[in-house]
Each structure stands twice: as C-alpha cells, then as structure tokens.
Amino acid sequence: MKRIAIFGATGSIGCSTLDLIGRTPDAYSVEVLTGGRNIERLAAQAKHHGAALAVTAHEEALPELRERLAGSRVEAAAGRAALIEAAQRPADWTMSAIVGAAGLAPGLAALAQGNTLALANKESLVTAGPLLMERARQHGARILPVDSEHSAVFQALAGERIEAVERVIITASGGALRDWPQERLAHATPEEAGAHPNWDMGQRITIDSASMFNKALELIETHEFFGIAPEKIETLVHPESMIHAMVGFVDGALMAHVGPADMRHAIGYALHWPERRALPVERLDFAALGGFTFRAPDEDRWPALRLAREVMAAGGLSGAIFNAAKEAALDAFLARRIGFMQMAQIVERVLARMSGDVSLSGDLDLDKVEQADHLARIRAGEEIAALSGRMPERAGATYSLT
Ligand code: NAD
Ligand code: MG
Numbered sequence: 001m002k003r004i005a006i007f008g009a010t011g012s013i014g015c016s017t018l019d020l021i022g023r024t025p026d027a028y029s030v031e032v033l034t035g036g037r038n039i040e041r042l043a044a045q046a047k048h049h050g051a052a053l054a055v056t057a058h059e060e061a062l063p064e065l066r067e068r069l070a071g072s073r074v075e076a077a078a079g080r081a082a083l084i085e086a087a088q089r090p091a092d093w094t095m096s097a098i099v100g101a102a103g104l105a106p107g108l109a110a111l112a113q114g115n116t117l118a119l120a121n122k123e124s125l126v127t128a129g130p131l132l133m134e135r136a137r138q139h140g141a142r143i144l145p146v147d148s149e150h151s152a153v154f155q156a157l158a159g160e161r162i163e164a165v166e167r168v169i170i171t172a173s174g175g176a177l178r179d180w181p182q183e184r185l186a187h188a189t190p191e192e193a194g195a196h197p198n199w200d201m202g203q204r205i206t207i208d209s210a211s212m213f214n215k216a217l218e219l220i221e222t223h224e225f226f227g228i229a230p231e232k233i234e235t236l237v238h239p240e241s242m243i244h245a246m247v248g249f250v251d252g253a254l255m256a257h258v259g260p261a262d263m264r265h266a267i268g269y270a271l272h273w274p275e276r277r278a279l280p281v282e283r284l285d286f287a288a289l290g291g292f293t294f295r296a297p298d299e300d301r302w303p304a305l306r307l308a309r310e311v312m313a314a315g316g317l318s319g320a321i322f323n324a325a326k327e328a329a330l331d332a333f334l335a336r337r338i339g340f341m342q343m344a345q346i347v348e349r350v351l352a353r354m355s356g357d358v359s360l361s362g363d364l365d366l367d368k369v370e371q372a373d374h375l376a377r378i379r380a381g382e383e384i385a386a387l388s389g390r391m392p393e394r395a396g397a398t399y400s401l402t
Pocket of ligand 2: 147148149218
C-alpha cells in the first residue's frame with residue numbers, strides 16, 4: 001500500500017488526485033489531507049478516504065474541523081506548524097498542490113523524508129528552485145513534475161540525455177482573453193479573466209493563464225527543474241491545448257506530448273511512475289479534431305513573459321520577488337483595486353526597486369527567500385496603493401511565507 005499525503009487536497013489538483021486514488025482505494029493508504037477555508041470539503045474528503053490526519057491552514061477553523069470530524073477516526077489539526085508537522089509524517093508519495101508560495105515550506109519538509117514529491121506547486125520552484133532541488137538531492141528524494149507542460153517534457157526526455165536537448169517549447173492556450181483586442185484588456189474583470197476556455201483549474205491559476213503569468217512561472221519552472229538554459233526555452237501559443245510541450249533534439253527531431261486538457265494525466269503519470277497505468281482520460285480523435293493552430297506569443301500583450309526572461313537572467317532571489325509581487329498584484333486585481341494590465345506593471349516596478357537591495361545578496365537560503373518574499377509584498381503594496389490611490393494594506397496578506 002502506498003502511503004499518500006496531499007497538501008491542498010480541497011483544490012482543483014487535490015480533488016483530481018483524490019479522484020484517481022479513490023478508483024483503487026485498496027492500493028493506497030491516505031495519511032494526510034490538508035486544505036484552507038473549505039472545512040466542509042476537507043472533512044468530507046478525510047472521512048471518505050479514511051485519512052489519518054486532516055489539517056486546515058487556518059487555526060481559527062480548528063473547532064469547525066473537529067466538529068465535522070467528530071465520531072470519525074480522523075485526527076484534526078490547524079495552522080502553519082501543523083502543516084509542517086504533517087509533511088513530516090511518513091508518506092511514500094506526497095502531492096504538493098497548495099497554491100502560491102505557501103506551498104514551499106511543506107514541500108521542503110516532505111522532501112526530507114527521501115520519498116517522492118509530486119510537484120504541482122510551481123511557485124516553490126520559482127521562489128526557491130535551487131533550495132528545493134538541493135533538498136531533494138541531499139535526502140535522495142525524487143521530485144516529479146505535475147504541471148501538464150513539465151510532465152510532458154519529463155515524458156519526452158525519458159531515455160534521452162539532457163545534453164542532446166536543443167530546445168524546449170512549452171505551449172500556452174492564451175487564456176480567457178486571448179482573442180480580445182489589446183486595448184480592451186486594461187478593463188478586463190476578474191470574472192472575465194477567470195473563465196478558461198480549455199482547462200478547469202483554481203481561480204488564481206486561471207487568471208494567471210489570461211495574463212500569462214502562469215506561463216512566465218512555467219518558463220522559470222522549466223529552467224529550474226530541468227536545468228535547461230533560458231535561451232533554449234520557448235513559449236508557443238496553441239489555443240487548443242492539446243500539445244502540452246515539445247522537446248527538440250540536436251538531430252532536429254521534436255518529441256511532442258499530445259493529450260486532452262485533463263490534469264489527471266499528469267497527476268496519474270506521477271502517481272504510477274515509473275510505470276504507466278490506465279487513466280480515465282479522454283482518448284483523442286484526431287480526424288474529428290481536424291487541426292491544431294499555433295501563434296507566436298506577443299510580449300506587448302503579455303509582458304509577464306518578458307519579465308520571466310529577466311528573472312531567469314538575474315537568478316538569485318529575483319524568482320522569489322517576482323512570485324511574491326505577482327501574488328500581491330493578483331490579490332489586488334481580485335479585489336478590484338488595480339486593472340488587469342497593471343499586475344505586470346506592479347511586478348516590473350517591484351523587481352526594479354529591489355534589484356539593488358544589498359540585504360538580499362549572497363547565497364540563497366530559506367531565510368533570505370522568506371525575507372525577499374516578505375519585502376516584495378510590502379513593495380507591491382506600496383505600488384498598488386500608488387496606482388489605486390489608496391493607503392497600503394497590511395503587508396503579507398493571505399499567501400505570505402512569513
Ligand atoms: P486551488 O485554488 O484550486 O487549490 C489550492 C489549495 O491550496 C486548496 O486546497 C486551498 O485550500 C489550499 N491553500 C490555499 N492557500 C493556502 C495557504 N495559504 N496555506 C495552505 N493551503 C492553502 O488551486 P489549484 O488550481 O488546485 O492549484 C494548486 C497548485 O497547482 C498551484 O500551484 C497551481 O499553479 C498548480 N497547478 C494547477 C493546475 C490546475 O489545473 N489546477 C495545473 C498545473 C499546476
Ligand atoms: Mg501548466
């Protein structure tokens with residue numbers, strides 16, 4: 001029996017993971033499930049899957065969690081420390097599917113067990129990629145990518161030498177606003193940006209898809225995870241979301257990974273790796289599909305892509321700053337304090353303001369990453385206030401690392 005822990009069980013990736021596990025319950029023992037404010041769902045999942053422990057990130061929600069779990073054998077816990085403690089409970093396979101930089105600390109703690117971390121939380125690679133990869137090496141743990149593009153690249157690389165890779169192309173649907181005239185984008189609402197044409201995902205990543213901040217994070221994720229040079233990584237707009245990535249080799253061959261837009265493929269691949277097992281995803285009918293289309297990404301329309309290149313060139317703490325500023329800008333957009341195109345402006349300004357910060361130089365360590373994350377949220381708050389003409393809100397809102 002494979003012992004399973006799922007961080008972010010109540011979210012889109014978490015639910016898809018439980019969907020797969022629930023199909024062959026005898027093969028798994030669910031040790032840990034964690035969630036945020038949706039206590040009803042967390043408790044229902046924990047009871048249904050017979051979890052040993054359920055943890056909510058919010059301490060004030062503990063009484064409700066206890067009440068909903070009353071009479072079951074599920075242990076209840078809450079808060080940041082409880083999340084870390086849960087990541088230290090023995091598990092063979094841990095899914096990291098918390099959204100945002102908040103996923104970093106539990107992921108790092110889980111790696112210390114030396115087992116498998118299925119990584120959906122791309123923000124932890126963007127924020128602290130070298131730390132995460134080093135932690136895995138130190139403890140002999142394995143990280144398996146659970147982003148559709150990175151799972152695709154990983155699969156295309158099976159049996160290949162990384163030196164033979166000439167380029168990696170990660171595709172982007174272009175998100176909900178792909179076909180809007182550019183001048184309308186400034187006025188897009190969270191509802192409009194949050195309606196994805198192809199993928200059914202959490203609200204934050206769906207809006208990040210429309211702004212291409214998601215693809216920007218994924219460019220950095222590709223660089224950090226596979227160690228591929230930034231100039232070898234390309235983005236291609238592919239509105240049908242059927243080809244998830246292509247890997248080009250020195251002999252001119254391209255291996256493309258094609259499949260339906262269903263995260264259960266990437267999750268299932270990581271769950272069963274190194275084997276392939278049957279998965280309940282749609283089988284594609286190419287004759288019915290007719291064709292695929294592609295276009296070059298427009299960096300005026302999606303400035304996040306240009307910013308990702310700057311972050312990869314700068315390295316160090318710029319990924320942590322980039323991600324934290326992006327999370328703060330997204331919060332402000334969701335709160336209707338800034339416009340859709342202002343998210344990239346905020347991130348660009350925060351990166352520029354913090355680029356010369358001497359207190360953040362030197363070797364990368366967790367303290368510095370947390371400090372950079374914290375400061376970037378404060379700077380972003382100031383920039384947001386300047387743009388929206390209001391006072392800065394308390395720094396480090398929901399998703400802060402510190
Ligand atoms: P979601 O918003 O649907 O779920 C997020 C989960 O994290 C929930 O369980 C929530 O309760 C929990 N959470 C939120 N804030 C938290 C905090 N501060 N502390 C602890 N827990 C917290 O998100 P999602 O779409 O499932 O995405 C999860 C991760 O997977 C993200 O990093 C996302 O980029 C990545 N990802 C998602 C998809 C997708 O299809 N949804 C695809 C690729 C990668
Ligand atoms: Mg992706």
